[in-house]
Amino acid sequence: MARAQYPGDEGAVPFVRRADEGDRFNMFGGLTFVKATGEETAGAYGLIEQRANAGMQTPLHVHHAEDELWVVVDGRLSVHVDGETMDVGPGDVAFGPRGKPHAFRVEEDASRYYIVRNAGGESFFEAVGDPAHDLSLPDPTPTDAQLERLNDVLETYELEILGPPPFEA
Template structure:
């Protein structure tokens, strides 16, 4: 059974993962599997490849910047204050339109946040990663599959 908790974003664990700063505000473990909540700072050019989640829905609340989200056949332009919902089993692709996007990502149910943690390293400062190290594509595909996600090589 989950226990009540509170966290300030400055005290939450942060990771440099796939070219972004990822702050884990709530894990699936903390919420009894109900959800995970991440704050992401994503620079233009560090977007994830087209992918689909088979276990969870993903919702993005844009806090700053501008993002285009293609979810299946739908295309959404999301600026600060916009929410975009991507249901499970619907392929989606994110494109950062501004220099950087800051957003909250809600995954329901929780658990997939472990994928980003495993692919990353603890952030030593609350900044974007200081280096541009490309992840090993094979490792990304393998870990994604382990967490019920699929990296797409072609757009449906």
């Protein structure tokens, strides 16, 4: 019996991207590292690492074409998916399926987490973020320029902003 073919079977080349390596962007108050691209994984997925302090959060939004998976390494997130808010801590995984409204907020300073997205989704962070020249964490509020770039790429990434973050102050 032949094994099924999966994305990544053809064209992927092994690599190691060390801690603090990868293209870096300041994005919506988080320091983002691109750890693996869809191109590098031959279309299997994209992986980013984010580091942020308490208060960094996303608006309520929906991805119409991609899923999102969060893996918390350090700190704590509140992840809101389809009307339910979950507390996600070290070692925990949360999943936001495509088509489901979601948002997340960083609850502890020095939080670190990975986000797995469909291949190509990692390019969103370069399209909207600002190049990060060092490892310091940015202010947890998105800049006006980031918000403008976000509006410019909503259609490209099949992303819809539904409203403000759904978290209590």
